[in-house]
Amino acid sequence: MKNQTNLVRVGLLGLGTVGTGVARILINKGAAIRRDTGLEFRLAGVCVRNPKKKRDISLKGVRISSRPAELVREKSIDQIVELIGGVEPAGALIASALRGGKDVVSANKALFAERGLPLYRLARQTGRHIGIEAAVCGGIPVIQGIQSGLASNRISRIVGILNGTCNYILSEMSRHAKPYPMALREAQAAGFAESDPTLDVNGTDTAHKLAILARLAFKSEIPYARIFREGIERVTSEDIRYAAELGYSVKLLAIGQREGNGALELRVHPALLEKRHLLANVSGVNNAVLVSGDETGDIMFYGRGAGQRPTASAVVSDMIAIAQARRHNVNNLDPIFSTAGVRPIQEIRSRYYLRFQVLDRPGVFGTLAQILGRHGISLSSVVQKETNRSPVSVIVLTHRTEESRVQKALTAIAAQSVVKEKPVRLRIVDPETP
Numbered sequence: 001m002k003n004q005t006n007l008v009r010v011g012l013l014g015l016g017t018v019g020t021g022v023a024r025i026l027i028n029k030g031a032a033i034r035r036d037t038g039l040e041f042r043l044a045g046v047c048v049r050n051p052k053k054k055r056d057i058s059l060k061g062v063r064i065s066s067r068p069a070e071l072v073r074e075k076s077i078d079q080i081v082e083l084i085g086g087v088e089p090a091g092a093l094i095a096s097a098l099r100g101g102k103d104v105v106s107a108n109k110a111l112f113a114e115r116g117l118p119l120y121r122l123a124r125q126t127g128r129h130i131g132i133e134a135a136v137c138g139g140i141p142v143i144q145g146i147q148s149g150l151a152s153n154r155i156s157r158i159v160g161i162l163n164g165t166c167n168y169i170l171s172e173m174s175r176h177a178k179p180y181p182m183a184l185r186e187a188q189a190a191g192f193a194e195s196d197p198t199l200d201v202n203g204t205d206t207a208h209k210l211a212i213l214a215r216l217a218f219k220s221e222i223p224y225a226r227i228f229r230e231g232i233e234r235v236t237s238e239d240i241r242y243a244a245e246l247g248y249s250v251k252l253l254a255i256g257q258r259e260g261n262g263a264l265e266l267r268v269h270p271a272l273l274e275k276r277h278l279l280a281n282v283s284g285v286n287n288a289v290l291v292s293g294d295e296t297g298d299i300m301f302y303g304r305g306a307g308q309r310p311t312a313s314a315v316v317s318d319m320i321a322i323a324q325a326r327r328h329n330v331n332n333l334d335p336i337f338s339t340a341g342v343r344p345i346q347e348i349r350s351r352y353y354l355r356f357q358v359l360d361r362p363g364v365f366g367t368l369a370q371i372l373g374r375h376g377i378s379l380s381s382v383v384q385k386e387t388n389r390s391p392v393s394v395i396v397l398t399h400r401t402e403e404s405r406v407q408k409a410l411t412a413i414a415a416q417s418v419v420k421e422k423p424v425r426l427r428i429v430d431p432e433t434p
């Protein structure tokens, strides 16, 4: 710290869901933090978009402005806490803070997934710290867990439920047969969703978090744009119900695996999980990450993945950890890695849940089976849902096969006159082999 006392002067960018939570912890727990850590955090200034907006927190004596560029340049400030979100202007503000000799704490997964590398380089050059624990899985200390707790391991795989909003929606659709739009509205009202919830439901937020975790787990810079991404927008209550009848839950998963040759498999998509899978029982806003270390075997991190208090908890933990490092004159030595290759989705191998809406006519099963067989896809189960209406749902589960084969087979099946809707394809993730 620049000053001789243990005072840490903080510039807070953003006073929304998370920013308000951080300010509350600093106000309500300031004395306890001072007692436990010997650090006194003082809000030196707060920036918002609209200073006139009514807030549900009162910050007496704290300057609130809409000029973040000025706040990050203020010489007296030790830490900048960025909680405005989005790639810009957050990126430029953080860069300016680092150049000005300030440490940075942020919950901004979009920024650190898409443009993290230049900021990490800058932090190395300036010897400043960056803490982004809050960016992944809200209150769960998964970044610290991977970075420090599993430091002696070679990590081969991470599989996680990383988005609280999607997990909440899928759980509500499954447990209470709630319609998707209603569950999404509830997640927004609870403060779980991003300001643009499309980022949650289309898998972008999960891919951002996977990029951050994979960087730490596999010690590689991650080319974010190469992460395969599919969201939950097209997951229907019907498929959730059929999956449940077959013994599976539907979850939005992030999967990262390192292969023997160093190439990475990185993908985000809804998946069927056998109900005995540890992740199948993670519901509501909770997140969980299974990490496979060569020494530890599987470790699971679990807890609240979004919302004001868990996320603010992670932000303040980073603020404390960084202030303690400063107090001991520890400079940032975070490594800069080289970039790994990412295997295209067409090459992955998986089991699949397929649903076809077909006319209820003789020979239709044969047509489906023939096309799947022609593409080398072996079936493990076929079910036709009994109904007096046509078209009917035919559900097929496959053995492990290559994605490219499934894509080609589905294109051929969709072209058949007896097939009345675009076939549904969901991957099945087994406990041992995602």
Ligand code: NDP
Binding pocket: 013, 014, 015, 016, 017, 018, 019, 047, 048, 049, 050, 051, 053, 066, 068, 083, 084, 085, 086, 089, 107, 108, 109, 110, 134, 135, 136, 138, 191, 192, 193, 194, 195, 305, 306, 307, 308, 311
């Ligand atoms: P909110 O939308 O609730 O709050 C954003 C805050 O930033 C608001 O106070 C807003 O001002 C302010 N702001 C926005 N743009 C600017 C700007 N250009 N200049 C100054 N202030 C600005 O977002 P959240 O608190 O939910 O999220 C903040 C960050 O935390 C995001 O990166 C998000 O991804 C991340 N995050 C959120 C979690 C959650 O559960 N909500 C969990 C984990 C991470 P005003 O109030 O005037 O509009």
Ligand code: HSE
Binding pocket: 135, 136, 137, 138, 162, 163, 164, 165, 166, 192, 193, 194, 200, 205, 305, 306, 307
């Ligand atoms: N919108 C995110 C989620 C916030 O729902 O998980 C936590 O990162």
